[in-house]
Amino acid sequence: MVAKYKEHISLKEVASILKENLTPLSKRVRLSTTDTNSSLVGKVLMEDVYAERNIPHYPASAVDGYAICSSDTSYANPASPVEIPEGKFLWVNTGAFVPERFDAVVMVEDTSVEGDSLYVFNAVSKGANIRPIGEDVSKGRIIGRKGELLTPFHKALFAAAGVEEVEVRAPIKTCFIPTGNEIVDIRETNTKQLAPGKVPETNSLLLSELFQTWGFHLDVLPLIPDDPELLKGSIKQAVEEYDLVLVGAGTAKGKRDYSAEVLAEQGKMLFRWLRMKPGRPVMMAVVKDKPVIALPGFPVSTLVASWTVVFPTLQILKRGDISESYLSEAVKTAKQVKTELAEHYSTRQGISEWLRVQCGEVNGKTYSWVTSSGASSMMPLTEADGFSLVGEEVLELPKGSSIEVWVVKENDWINRAVYQGSNDPGIEHLVGYVRDRGGDLIIRSVGSLGGVTALARGECHMAACHLLDPKTGEYNTSYIKRFDINDEWDRILLYRRLQGLIVKKGNPKRIVDVADLTREDVVVVNRQPGSGTRVLLDYLLSQTEIDPKQIRGYDNIAVTHFDAASKVAYGNADVVVGIKAVADALDLDFIPLVEEPFEVIIPRAFLDHPGVKAFRDAITDKVWKETIIKLGGYKLEQ
Ligand SMILES: Nc1nc2c(c(=O)[nH]1)N[C@H]1C(S)=C(S)[C@@H](COP(=O)(O)OP(=O)(O)OC[C@H]3O[C@@H](n4cnc5c(N)ncnc54)[C@H](O)[C@@H]3O)O[C@H]1N2
């Protein structure tokens, strides 16, 4: 069947479709101008407002001084002050009523009182220091216009001008209907004990927080299972009561994805599929004159579909138009910063993509790194410093490309040390201790070799490595010398870590040493080339003359110790080389192989960097050291 609505539209088309098909809400409410428990900020005025009182409504003194008749001061000057007798002047405070028999106020500093007389040192003109009636606002004047967006300053003005209530557009009533057989209501279920396949309903939380930041309210309706009849019923009821209805999930092509079918049947579809990643399957319809938006289920998809479709819809309902900068307003960016992409990133041409990025400043250059591209991952959202929207014309973003980041976190990049190198749980634990000392630390686990090369390229403040030289049997030195040609780097031996074979609890496959990795019934997970752990495994294999080709899973890559060991914990592999701390954390068995030095390398030029200083102090922290020891397999050097 040919769809009668637009499909695979661009971000720009969203705005024009919304403008063509939606009108602002006509409902109005009258709100008090004197209630401090409610707010007028952000409301749209639905009528012209006229002042019912002059401001000020009496002649008021603008200073502390004496009310006088200006003609009495005509010849006054500091050399010959004029004397004004009792009865012809009156003390007035700032803001006080100035009786009609006076026409000016002289500041107390320009006078002196001797006996019953007032001496004035300077002539004052008629009207001086008096705010006349209606100076600010005269009665009957328009003090607010229909369509105006109210600011924090309007309420006080309206109340001062005697206007007790104003008519504004009624708040937009929005609801969210979560759907899905697999979804469980977290208010009713203990999420710590969810059965496999069950997913906690968290999109309502993400959405209501978003609505809060935008200044709107969201009602969450009861969760419904994947049943088209129930969805129809729920939408039918919702459009009666709400101005905007959001439906959760069911947007793609799954056997239980009914949103498109239901919306097309109940109303007029406006569009389906956006040329955007994530969030592609978002769709929108008008049902009984009410906009209904079905948001793709993954959290990041829900988020970006809300930025790109829900927010401009709210803008139209509220004020009849979409602002030029609606996307950055939706993202609530504090500022937009040009950064240099520190790693290559491939996007798909013809599709706009939202990148989640972290940033750091090294040697005056602001770098950014993409944290994740997954639509289901929530953590990269909380870790991101900001977001970058890559246009649909872009295919590749080579390392070094300039990208604009919409920063959402207060940025303190000046104090942030950028760490690149070996993945290590001890370092992960250090971040809070660095922050306690006024610094910040971002950790990029790029492997030991990746760390030292990034350091040599000036792309981080510190690197960490545990690289065994197979020729000498010595750690790190030969690698560091290769990059640190002028001998400008300091080395800190942080600790020694126990590396070994991580196997399932109880070691069901009876693995005892590296030779067992070649067994037919054994599958491994490997670490990425350039990681110290990979170098170690390759060294051990060469020592025992094992060809990596004999090992099942040698090319299965995980980039952190935890990722690798998780594969063993959840049955995707039998063994992985890794550190004891991770085996302990995941309750796995551990067969020790070697104790390796873990060194942090810092160019001397960075020793005074605030983040680096905080890092160097943090590693002396007693509590951090105790935490490290408890992780298992660590031996501290200092
Ligand atoms: N064959 C295809 N499969 C998929 C496509 C496609 O084009 N062809 N698109 C993918 C994309 S892109 C996205 S995004 C998702 C959209 O999924 P749905 O909107 O259909 O949603 P579900 O499949 O029901 O759920 C996806 C995911 O999100 C979780 N979810 C759903 N609701 C909630 C909630 N309220 N709180 C938390 N998490 C929620 C749900 O459990 C799933 O894990 O489809 C791809 N597939």
Ligand code: MOO
């Ligand atoms: O659009 Mo989906 O949101 O790419 O994952």
